[in-house]
Amino acid sequence: xxxxxxxxxxxxxxxxxxxxxxxxxxxxxxxxxxxxxxxxxxxxxxxxxxxxxxxxxxxxxxxxxxxxxxxxxxxxxxxxxxxxxxxxxxxxxxxxxxxxxxxxxxxxxxxxxxxxxxxxxxxxxxxxxxxxxxxxxxxxxxxxxxxxxxxxxxxxxxxxxxxxxxxxxxxxxxxxxxxxxxxxxxxxxxxxxxxxxxxxxxxxxxxxxxxxxxxxxxxxxxxxxxxxxxxxxxxxxxxxxxxxxxxxxxxxxxxx
Amino acid sequence: xxxxxxxxxxxxxxxxxxxxxxxxxxxxxxxxxxxxxxxxxxxxxxxxxxxxxxxxxxxxxxxxxxxxxxxxxxxxxxxxxxxxxxxxxxxxxxxxxxxxxxxxxxxxxxxxxxxxxxxxxxxxxxxxxxxxxxxxxxxxxxxxxxxxxxxxxxxxxxxxxxxxxxxxxxxxxxxxxxxxxxxxxxxxxxxxxxxxxxxxxxxxxxxxxxxxxxxxxxxxxxxxxxxxxxxxxxxxxxxxxxxxxxxxxxxxxxxxxxxxxxxxxxxxxxxxxxxxxxxxxxxxxxxxxxxxxxxxxxxxxxxxxxxxxxxxxxxxxxxxxxxxxxxxxxxxxxxxxxxxxxxxxxxxxxxxxxxxxxxxxxxxxxxxxxxxxxxxxxxxxxxxxxxxxxxxxxxxxxx
Ligand SMILES: Nc1ncnc2c1ncn2[C@@H]1O[C@H](COP(=O)(O)OP(=O)(O)OP(=O)(O)O)[C@@H](O)[C@H]1O
Ligand SMILES: [Mg+2]
Numbered sequence: 001x002x003x004x005x006x007x008x009x010x011x012x013x014x015x016x017x018x019x020x021x022x023x024x025x026x027x028x029x030x031x032x033x034x035x036x037x038x039x040x041x042x043x044x045x046x047x048x049x050x051x052x053x054x055x056x057x058x059x060x061x062x063x064x065x066x067x068x069x070x071x072x073x074x075x076x077x078x079x080x081x082x083x084x085x086x087x088x089x090x091x092x093x094x095x096x097x098x099x100x101x102x103x104x105x106x107x108x109x110x111x112x113x114x115x116x117x118x119x120x121x122x123x124x125x126x127x128x129x130x131x132x133x134x135x136x137x138x139x140x141x142x143x144x145x146x147x148x149x150x151x152x153x154x155x156x157x158x159x160x161x162x163x164x165x166x167x168x169x170x171x172x173x174x175x176x177x178x179x180x181x182x183x184x185x186x187x188x189x190x191x192x193x194x195x196x197x198x199x200x201x202x203x204x205x206x207x208x209x210x211x212x213x214x215x216x217x218x219x220x221x222x223x224x225x226x227x228x229x230x231x232x233x234x235x236x237x238x239x240x241x242x243x244x245x246x247x248x249x250x251x252x253x254x255x256x
Numbered sequence: 257x258x259x260x261x262x263x264x265x266x267x268x269x270x271x272x273x274x275x276x277x278x279x280x281x282x283x284x285x286x287x288x289x290x291x292x293x294x295x296x297x298x299x300x301x302x303x304x305x306x307x308x309x310x311x312x313x314x315x316x317x318x319x320x321x322x323x324x325x326x327x328x329x330x331x332x333x334x335x336x337x338x339x340x341x342x343x344x345x346x347x348x349x350x351x352x353x354x355x356x357x358x359x360x361x362x363x364x365x366x367x368x369x370x371x372x373x374x375x376x377x378x379x380x381x382x383x384x385x386x387x388x389x390x391x392x393x394x395x396x397x398x399x400x401x402x403x404x405x406x407x408x409x410x411x412x413x414x415x416x417x418x419x420x421x422x423x424x425x426x427x428x429x430x431x432x433x434x435x436x437x438x439x440x441x442x443x444x445x446x447x448x449x450x451x452x453x454x455x456x457x458x459x460x461x462x463x464x465x466x467x468x469x470x471x472x473x474x475x476x477x478x479x480x481x482x483x484x485x486x487x488x489x490x491x492x493x494x495x496x497x498x499x500x501x502x503x504x505x506x507x508x509x510x511x512x513x514x515x516x517x518x519x520x521x522x523x524x525x526x527x528x529x530x531x532x533x534x535x536x537x538x539x540x541x542x543x544x545x546x547x548x549x550x551x552x553x554x555x556x557x558x559x560x561x562x563x564x565x566x567x568x569x570x571x572x573x574x575x576x577x578x579x580x581x582x583x584x585x586x587x588x589x590x591x592x593x594x595x596x597x598x599x600x601x602x603x604x605x606x607x608x609x610x611x612x613x614x615x616x617x618x619x620x621x622x623x624x625x626x627x628x629x630x631x632x633x634x635x636x637x638x639x640x641x642x643x644x645x646x647x648x649x650x651x652x653x654x655x
Contacts, residue, residue, distance in 0.1 A: 055614045059606070083616035095611035099629030105612075108625065113616035148629075165615060 328394030474500025513546030542578030
């Protein structure tokens with residue numbers, strides 16, 4: 001088995017008003033190269049926390065276990081180093097950056113990553129051409145590029161902007177944290193298409209979602225059920241259908 | 257060393273001669289004086305300030321070329337408090353007024369130390385008259401000071417007659433341990449519009465007490481923006497009085513404070529007529545052991561019904577040693593007014609930093625970009641594109 005993303009016994013906690021609160025409680029997960037996996041789990045089970053820990057958010061303290069990506073210890077790297085290595089997180093709640101122009105931000109990010117990957121930087125003209133193509137592909141208005149990052153964007157526009165960033169940054173591991181929530185029916189299809197077009201032997205994804213519907217468009221290789229900071233069950237795409245019909249109860253009971 | 261016996265006080269009084277009477281008896285204000293509670297004038301006390309000697313015009317000219325000044329309809333240059341005729345040119349439409357006309361001097365600034373000092377030691381500066389209905393375009397005013405233990409006290413006056421317009425870029429810079437104390441009196445007659453952008457780039461060792469006072473008549477507009485980023489100790493005081501209905505004043509500012517420097521924006525917006533508006537956004541960035549002061553008073557007279565005032569003061573602390581002192585003050589005697597104000601002090605937003613870094617932007621670059629964004633939103637308040645661009649380029653780290 002090829003080791004692409006490999007997580008073993010991962011434990012992480014957060015400082016909640018002075019008392020440490022353990023959120024990830026020994027999580028195991030492997031995503032081989034070229035595969036798309038989904039995580040489903042009740043609210044508060046730690047899905048977003050896992051995505052933040054993988055992207056390098058300092059607020060979460062890793063207290064045990066390991067996480068490696070492409071053979072490197074992911075937990076040792078700064079967030080920007082992880083991005084350069086190919087990790088991309090589409091945020092559940094994208095952050096607004098008042099005063100930061102979206103096009104400038106995207107170009108800064110793309111060139112920072114290209115620089116770190118030893119690729120040539122894009123000049124303003126080349127970048128704008130690329131960005132226009134990608135916004136059109138995601139049915140986003142070109143206006144979005146001129147505005148401040150996510151400021152005043154609707155919920156769905158923010159999610160599309162995340163997918164736009166993903167497409168421009170060309171990650172090898174995309175973590176999509178509820179990117180489908182807040183999207184209208186057409187947008188869901190467009191966003192799914194944005195992800196599917198990246199699929200290939202060198203691209204893996206971790207799709208966090210509450211709805212089986214997204215997984216009809218982005219058909220996962222495996223589906224994991226997460227509860228209480230652990231993966232409690234793993235299976236094929238049928239797990240999503242089963243969850244949709246019966247809820248989490250049987251999995252939670254079986255895990256006890 | 258107390259204010260009235262300090263070396264500085266004696267030297268300044270001596271230079272003022274018979275005008276020393278204008279200085280009052282209390283000496284340099286101490287921290288016990290409320291207006292100077294956060295900004296200590298102690299450093300001013302310690303030097304026997306002498307008159308600044310004339311500078312070589314050719315060298316002043318060379319200095320100008322480094323400033324990337326926008327080309328306006330006029331350029332007026334003062335060096336060490338003296339007019340540089342060879343470097344200056346005024347558009348034909350405006351007149352340089354003659355002499356001092358103190359009888360008409362508004363009492364707006366009378367009780368303020370910086371103005372008293374200027375009154376006692378003043379040197380004639382720009383005295384400009386824009387006739388009725390005339391749009392004089394952009395005028396660039398440069399005040400350069402060089403030397404140690406010297407002081408200058410320029411007095412400028414700008415009068416805009418009915419419906420006249422002018423944009424003024426007011427650039428102040430220098431080299432050495434000098435003290436500069438400029439005053440600008442502004443009169444905006446009915447419907448007149450003055451845009452006044454001050455770029456305060458004094459030497460990091462300098463002391464500066466700058467003051468401006470504007471009287472604005474009905475439908476007039478005084479749109480001021482101050483970039484405070486120089487001086488060891490630098491206060492810019494902006495005083496305005498709205499004297500006719502539907503007049504507006506903007507008192508916006510950015511302060512960028514590093515090292516152990518102190519920058520201070522002190523303002524008074526006096527609504528003396530009904531239906532006027534005032535807007536104030538002040539953003540301060542503190543790094544290293546920088547100290548920032550903002551004192552902003554809005555006074556609304558009883559007659560000033562339907563006043564619409566807005567004041568926002570925000571500081572970004574980039575180091576734990578930085579310090580911000582803010583004193584917003586609302587004094588309202590009218591009952592039908594809309595005055596909102598707010599203040600925040602904080603570090604860079606961790607969520608924003610992480611978001612940028614997760615997109616591959618290195619931490620230092622992400623920090624710089626967020627600081628730029630914080631400032632950029634304020635610079636955006638300058639409507640004139642030429643002035644806006646000039647100011648953006650004057651900010652450190654601008655790309
Ligand atoms: N900064 C924080 N301070 C305190 N508690 C936190 C913090 N971040 C996360 N938690 C807690 O950790 C738990 C897991 O949160 P997380 O956001 O990872 O859940 P989730 O599985 O993504 O939920 P959802 O499906 O609602 O998005 C929750 O109980 C949450 O309240
Ligand atoms: Mg979540």
